Amino acid sequence: MNSFSFYNPTRIIFGQDTLTQLNEQIPPSARVLILLGGNSARSNGTLDEVTAALGERAVFEFNGIEPNPSYETLMEAVALVRREKLDFLLAVGGGSVIDGTKFVAAAVPFDGEPWGILESGGQRIEQALPFGTVLTLPATGSEMNNGGVVTRKATQDKLPFRSQHVFPQFSMMDPTKTFTLPPRQIANGVVDAFVHITEQYLTYPAGGMAQDRFAEGLLQTLVEIGPRALEQPQDYETRANLMWVATLALNGLIGAGVPQDWATHMIGHELTALYDIDHARTLAIVLPSLLQVQREDKRGKLLQYAERVWHITEGDDDARIDQAIGRTRAFFESVGIATRLGDYDLGPEAVDAVVAQLDKHGLKALGEHQNINLDVSRTILTAAL
Secondary structure (H helix, E strand, O other), X not given: OOOOOOOOOOEEEEOOOHHHHHHHHOOOOOEEEEEEOOOHHHXXXXXXXXXXXXXXXXXXXXXXXXXXXXXXXXXHHHHHHHHHOOOEEEEEEOHHHHHHHHHHHHHOOOOOOOHHHHHOOOOOOOOOOOEEEEEOOOOXXXXXOOEEEEEEOOOOEEEEXXXXXXXXXXXXXXXXXXXXXXXXXXXXXXXXXXXXXXXXXXXXXXXXXXXXXXXXXXXXXXXXXXXXXXHOOOOHHHHHHHHHHHHHOOXXXXXXXXXXXXXXXXXXXXXXXXXXXXXXXXHHHHHHHHHXXXXXXXXXXXXXXXXXXXXXXXXXXXXHXXXXXXXXXXXXXXXXXXXXXXXXXXXXXXXXXXXXXXXXXXXXXXXXXXXXXXXXXXXXXXXXX
């Protein structure tokens, strides 16, 4: 196992009817900005609960953070915070709203053009406003980590950032808030969490026995509850487990001390930036093809994955790997997520466009071995047609 430093200061407040505890988490004198995406938090009563819990505090709202939060929209929120001298942010929504709130928290006190936060991957962040979250969509794990992704629409750039200064102070997680989500968003959440886990697990053996078993248990849980989360939207236990698995998938725990990949995400980000495909769906397009192309580098872990997650024990090594990759693709499709570029009306021209974007962003050495160059990325995308 590799040496590591693990730090996660986010307080999780989990369970039904926990929003009443929101008042205890925010200073009484705080001037609060609530950041929102669409209208779901308002229509399902979550926003009313939040504002009631905030009591007599000065509260402002900022609506309209997109599913892939845009730099342009978030800079409007930055201007509002500065103009009204607000000092606490509260994200009410899913990963995109939380990612956007992290950027706003860092951009408000940033000295210079805030795009520099994204160009540096977050390395230039020296401070950030305090913020918390009320999670309404289980998917990204952003409610308990220090990373985010923001898109600049004008240039079609989608860039990640990370900083110890943008951990949420707390996250309120009530599974009942997911009951009214559209099936598409639940399916996306299942796949997003699944790929977050594989990016930290499907690399090469590194002696992280606890991390491996933890990751395998989370993957098996998603395989078990994913279809049920769609079929039984009011099943509290299923939605509670989905919410917690999605958080554990990317709170840093399973990735501590083991190699990580993230090439699927980097390639997927470019598909979203260019073609506005849901983030999780880009991951479902890329991952099966990436595993096939990188099967020799990942052979040891793919065989372990086949046996421990999918219970595949018969056949030679290559046959078991083929079955594991096939079962992965089939699982994504079982929750309604298409896994081919052609399913999104994209052909070879998309391969050229994505490779050009990877080149533009300097993403020429991806993966746990840094051996996914532009030619390999092209091979992966071509295999996904």
